[in-house]
Amino acid sequence: MRFDVITLFEPMFAAVTENGITSRAMQRGLWSLYTWNPREETEDNHRTVDDRPFGGGPGMVMMADPLARTVRRIRRSGNVGRVVSFAPNGTRLTDETVRRWVAEDRDMVLICGRYEGIDQRFLDNYVDETVSIGDFVLSGGELAAMVLIDAVVRQLPGAIKELSTLDESFSTGLLDAPHYTRPEVWEGQAVPEVLLSGHHANIAKWTREQALELTLRTRADLIEKAKASGKLSETDRLWLKKHGYPV
Numbered sequence: 001m002r003f004d005v006i007t008l009f010e011p012m013f014a015a016v017t018e019n020g021i022t023s024r025a026m027q028r029g030l031w032s033l034y035t036w037n038p039r040e041e042t043e044d045n046h047r048t049v050d051d052r053p054f055g056g057g058p059g060m061v062m063m064a065d066p067l068a069r070t071v072r073r074i075r076r077s078g079n080v081g082r083v084v085s086f087a088p089n090g091t092r093l094t095d096e097t098v099r100r101w102v103a104e105d106r107d108m109v110l111i112c113g114r115y116e117g118i119d120q121r122f123l124d125n126y127v128d129e130t131v132s133i134g135d136f137v138l139s140g141g142e143l144a145a146m147v148l149i150d151a152v153v154r155q156l157p158g159a160i161k162e163l164s165t166l167d168e169s170f171s172t173g174l175l176d177a178p179h180y181t182r183p184e185v186w187e188g189q190a191v192p193e194v195l196l197s198g199h200h201a202n203i204a205k206w207t208r209e210q211a212l213e214l215t216l217r218t219r220a221d222l223i224e225k226a227k228a229s230g231k232l233s234e235t236d237r238l239w240l241k242k243h244g245y246p247v
């Protein structure tokens with residue numbers, strides 16, 4: 001999968017190209033990344049990419065033309081994929097969207113805004129969707145773009161062991177259960193006994209109940225969603241009922 005990123009801060013993307021799973025996946029040829037600075041598509045001496053907002057208000061707005069020119073250049077270089085921009089007013093990024101994009105296997109053009117935002121005419125004419133990674137405001141789209149890249153790339157076939165992504169948070173409809181490793185006792189706390197029993201059915205039951213308990217306690221909205229999408233078994237329903245949650 002190919003990503004082309006439009007950003008004023010190209011070096012930031014070393015975070016995903018030079019570290020960890022995403023870096024290894026890149027070395028294996030599973031994905032590629034090209035960064036483009038919209039200043040390269042300006043013609044004035046100051047290489048201006050932003051200006052004051054019409055109608056007044058604080059801050060600066062990214063101008064449409066340098067961004068549009070950069071997208072056209074990216075198109076000519078061969079990326080015909082989905083164009084995504086980042087802003088707090090976008091559609092929330094979810095595991096479901098990430099998995100759909102991995103399955104579709106289309107290239108992506110990622111637009112990282114800075115300042116107060118991007119001229120709406122560019123968004124209307126060049127961008128397929130605007131994505132938010134949460135209800136908070138970042139200084140720019142770069143970290144959000146890297147969140148998207150990381151979430152997508154780690155799911156590409158061959159990036160990590162397939163099983164690792166099957167039972168992690170969200171894929172099962174619930175939050176992931178807690179994990180433990182050696183030593184068996186640490187700071188006076190023992191690992192839950194069932195995990196040392198070697199009894200696979202009991203371990204699976206315990207793990208599912210831990211996931212149900214944690215999700216119910218911290219993200220009850222996900223229980224509703226799991227119910228609606230048929231991800232709760234009869235055993236899950238009985239456990240929830242027993243713990244005072246009507247399903």
Ligand code: ADE
Pocket residue numbers: 086087088131132133134135136137138139140141144
């Ligand atoms: N840019 C600024 N804040 C953002 C957010 N929460 N999500 C995505 N892009 C952003």
